[in-house]
Amino acid sequence: MIFTIASGKGGTGKTTIAASLALSLAAEQSPPPLFLDCDVEAPNAHLFLHPGLDEQQDVAMLIPSVDEARCTHCGRCAEVCQYHAIAVLGQKTLVFPQLCHGCGSCTALCPEKAITEIPDRMGVVERGPAIAGISFARGVLDVGEPMAVPIIRHLKKWAPALPGQVVIRDTPPGTSCPVVESMRGSDFLLLVTEPTPFGLHDLRLAVQVGREMGIPSGVIINRENGSYPALEGFCSENNLLVLLRIPFERVIAEGVAQGKTLVEIHPEYKVTLWEMFLKIRD
């Protein structure tokens, strides 16, 4: 079973809750879960789960390399490229690696077979055992590289679950392609929000993404501080189950800042999160 923690808005507590859920499951179940940090732009889960990242693999995209000796500068490559990543200027064919999506179209369609593909590194995937026996894997986008999605896609394939192993995926904020790739193939979305207009606005979007992808979802309200009727109204109108409420407490904020999970700050959440898991599973 694959659980994906998402939010729309950043900083609502995705990583804290994902790491806490992983620790809670690890205490109750064998094998302990597999944790995938899919926020490859800003990966933080390792700060809470302390994995040994002893295994690494570069993630590269295949980009075109033009053999000028064979190239007739016919311009077919530039014509088929939807990303303007290859251009013919007079007697020179130029490749712009940062615009290339690695689709292979130019290589396949070059009438002179003058294009081969060479790997261009964009990041890395890493894995190893974390605390409490959790299997941990993450992707890291190289600074200056624009595309997160190929790394997330690679990570999901590179770190498969064992039979019967629960998978917990932590995702980037937002609602566009990296979030969608992180959610793809999940069985359940845990949408973490906070009771403010920002939190609600972005929860709405995250719920829509889940719906378009046909994945069932539930809500976790973090930093609850009195009631926020607009959020409650939204959840009940949309039949979204509020699975957990975490009150605002300065001691939690301070603990999280120091790299502690919820279950380390308040051990009773171990049981609460386990019960939440059972409720979703059944």
Added chain:
Amino acid sequence: MKQLVILSGKGGTGKTSVAAAFAHLAHDGPSPIQAVLADVDVDAANLELVLCPERIETHDFTGGSVAVIDQECCDGCGICEQVCRFDAIQSTMDGYRVDPIACDGCAACVYQCPEEAIHMQPQTAGQWYRSESCYGPLYHADLFPAQENSGKLVTLVKQNARLLALDNNSHMVIVDGPPGIGCPVISAAAGADMVLVVTEPSSAGIHDMERVLQLARHFRLPTLVCINKADIYPAGSDQILNYCDEHQIEVVGSIPFDEMVTRAIINGEPVTVYQPAAPASLAISQIWLEVISRMHLELKP
């Protein structure tokens, strides 16, 4: 005319709260500065929620295209599925189908289908708006959920804000950026005269601040840092100061943790309007003065 781009790496550190207060301070502060505002966190645009804007113009944003298979012409050879590197084409009971969410719009299948049974269909991926806010013109956008090309929409919103600022002889564009360091952030940061990184003294906040500062250095952008919720973990704040000191990046101020920031959001106002005397408001006002002075913006008397 100068562009200030507010970034953070980690989400939820307070970019939008700072941007909203800056919009107010530019407009009504002790030394008024004419600013155009741009919210380029197009995935989850929140600035409008605290600037009471009235929409003047709405435009469709055509993002990429997705492949569509004409079932009448398809002979089921499966070449499209083989050439697709995005796992977007699957064989189903009713023939080959394109998953529009997975499709990257590369058109490899279109060009390689022997029956010419596939075409590309442009997608309306979102909308962008010009609004009149309480604190000046605001450009913003909504990328429809699960759409691609957010970098392209970021550039579009920013360019329109820039053009208006040039037309109006405005002093600056204040850009509220997205989290992360990938494509939308690179688009947001391009051409910035100053990047302000809003960070927080948590282990995650510091980790991601370092990544966004590396990005700014990579693109050689002048950068300032401010620390939000600075007192929540003082040891973390010290770590930020040390890191910035080592890398010769100026820290222009610290904002204390202040519940009024959240209350202001709930009230739909910048914190400097909602509670001008709140500790956070005073700190942000001071940071604003530091930022405009570092940007050498001429102050009107």
